[in-house]
Amino acid sequence: MADAPVSRLVKLTLPDIAGRRREGGRLAMVTAYDAPSARLADLAGIDMILVGDSAGTTVLGGESTVPVTLDEMLLFTRAVVRGVRRAFVVTDMPFGSFQVSDEQAVAAAVRLYKEGGADAVKVEGAGPTLSRIRAIVDAGIPVMGHLGLTPQSATMLGGYRAQARTAAAARRLVDDAIALEEAGVFSIVLEAVPAVVAERATRAVSVPTIGIGAGPGCTGQVLVWHDLLGLTDGHVPKFVRAYANLSAEILRALEAYVADVHSGAFPDERHTYAMPEDQQVLFEADLAGSGK
Ligand code: KIV
Numbered sequence: 091m092a093d094a095p096v097s098r099l100v101k102l103t104l105p106d107i108a109g110r111r112r113e114g115g116r117l118a119m120v121t122a123y124d125a126p127s128a129r130l131a132d133l134a135g136i137d138m139i140l141v142g143d144s145a146g147t148t149v150l151g152g153e154s155t156v157p158v159t160l161d162e163m164l165l166f167t168r169a170v171v172r173g174v175r176r177a178f179v180v181t182d183m184p185f186g187s188f189q190v191s192d193e194q195a196v197a198a199a200v201r202l203y204k205e206g207g208a209d210a211v212k213v214e215g216a217g218p219t220l221s222r223i224r225a226i227v228d229a230g231i232p233v234m235g236h237l238g239l240t241p242q243s244a245t246m247l248g249g250y251r252a253q254a255r256t257a258a259a260a261r262r263l264v265d266d267a268i269a270l271e272e273a274g275v276f277s278i279v280l281e282a283v284p285a286v287v288a289e290r291a292t293r294a295v296s297v298p299t300i301g302i303g304a305g306p307g308c309t310g311q312v313l314v315w316h317d318l319l320g321l322t323d324g325h326v327p328k329f330v331r332a333y334a335n336l337s338a339e340i341l342r343a344l345e346a347y348v349a350d351v352h353s354g355a356f357p358d359e360r361h362t363y364a365m366p367e368d369q370q371v372l373f374e375a376d377l378a379g380s381g382k
Contacts, residue, residue, distance in 0.1 A: 102137055102178040104210075104232055104276055110137070110309065111298040117310025119180075119300055120318060123149045123166045127315060128173030136177050138300075140212065140312055141167045143182040144241070148316045155241045158184040160198055167206030180234050181208035185242040188213060192225035199226040199233075212279065214240035216266035220273045227274035235270035237263055237291070238304065239282035250327075252303070254283040260290075267291040267299070279312060280304040282329070303329030 110117050118135070121142040122128040131139055142148075145166050146158040167181045181202045188195035199211045210232035213219055223233050238253045247253065254263040263283060270278055277298045280288045285305025292299040292307055301308030313330065316322045320335035350356035365373070 099132075099175045101176055104178075107138070107178060107277065107298060111296070117298055117300060119310055119312035121145075121148075121312070121315045122170050122173070123315070125169045125173035128170040128177070128179075131315075132174045132177050137310070138178045138180060138312075139170055139174060141170050141179065141181040141206075141208065142314065143184045144314050148314060148322070154244065155182075156185045158182075160184055160187045160201060163187075164201060164206045167202055167208050171207035178209050179207070180210045180212050181206055182212050183214075188219070188222045192221055195222035196225050196229045199231045200229065203231045210234055210276065212236055214242050216269055220269055223270065223273040223275060233273075233275050234300075235267075235273075235275040235278040236281065237266050237270070237278060237283075238280050238288075241281075250282075252282045252284070254287045260284070260287040263287055264291045264294050267295050271295040271297050277309075280308060282327070303327060 107117065109115075117137045119138040119140055120131050120136050121140045121144055122131050123141060123145045128139055141163065143155040143158040143163065145162070146152045146155040149166075150158070150162070152158075163181060163184050167179070171179055183195070183198055183202065187198035195213075202208050202211050211226065212234040213223055213226070214236040216235070216237065223235065226233050239247065239250065241250065244250050254260045260283075263280075264287070267278055267280075275297060277300060278291075278295065279300045279302065280291060281301075282303040283291075285307055288299065288301055288304035289307030292309065298309035300310040300312050302312045302314075314322075317326055317330040318333055320332040321337050321340075322330075323337070326332070347356065
């Protein structure tokens with residue numbers, strides 16, 4: 091594949107991200123969990139890559155994001171960072187890595203930033219999370235907030251369902267967005283909330299908002315890699331648009347491979363190493379001489 095133009099490979103910075111909102115532009119974000127996917131996202135012009143703890147379901151095959159560990163997030167983050175030249179990489183702080191204390195939150199964020207190589211971390215929620223965010227930002231690590239449907243708290247929220255659908259809950263979300271900005275986040279993910287609420291929250295803050303199931307009024311959009319590319323097995327949320335059906339394409343290729351191996355059609359001559367003829371003669375003679 092040809093290299094992308096150099097201008098597209100200059101690393102995005104926090105001022106670039108803030109500037110995009112100021113100038114009325116939009117930000118395209120997608121999740122990724124490995125180097126080749128991150129490289130493709132980067133080449134496609136994706137602005138921000140989220141190493142989401144959605145890896146717990148999309149890649150690790152679990153039922154939720156809750157069991158994902160800090161070490162697993164570090165592994166995914168290192169892989170993604172190796173594949174990226176331009177995109178700004180944000181990594182999720184997994185459940186259990188920031189709930190205990192500000193000190194615990196800073197220690198976990200430092201690992202993701204220093205050992206993982208992420209440009210920023212993402213933390214779900216507001217309320218008690220605000221002091222964690224302030225502590226991480228004070229340590230010099232950029233933080234992205236996340237409001238609305240916060241999957242780490244799905245049990246408390248009554249399942250994976252749209253949030254902020256009452257006037258009171260909508261008002262709370264707008265107030266939380268303001269509190270997150272005051273705590274120092276550089277951007278806020280708004281997940282599964284009515285478009286009107288996301289739009290009002292976006293107007294209430296000056297940092298970019300990134301919507302997922304939050305309508306067009308956000309500064310940017312994020313989708314999960316497997317949903318966007320048609321790789322999700324089972325239920326896909328209403329707000330997802332699949333831009334490809336890669337599951338079908340991968341299945342077609344694997345079935346063709348199985349059929350070729352079973353029939354002996356693969357490997358054929360084109361995919362096989364030949365031996366120089368003189369060496370083959372010597373080889374056969376040697377084997378014959380030794381009685382094999
Ligand atoms: O983990 C994740 O992929 C996320 C997105 C859904 C925003 O948090």
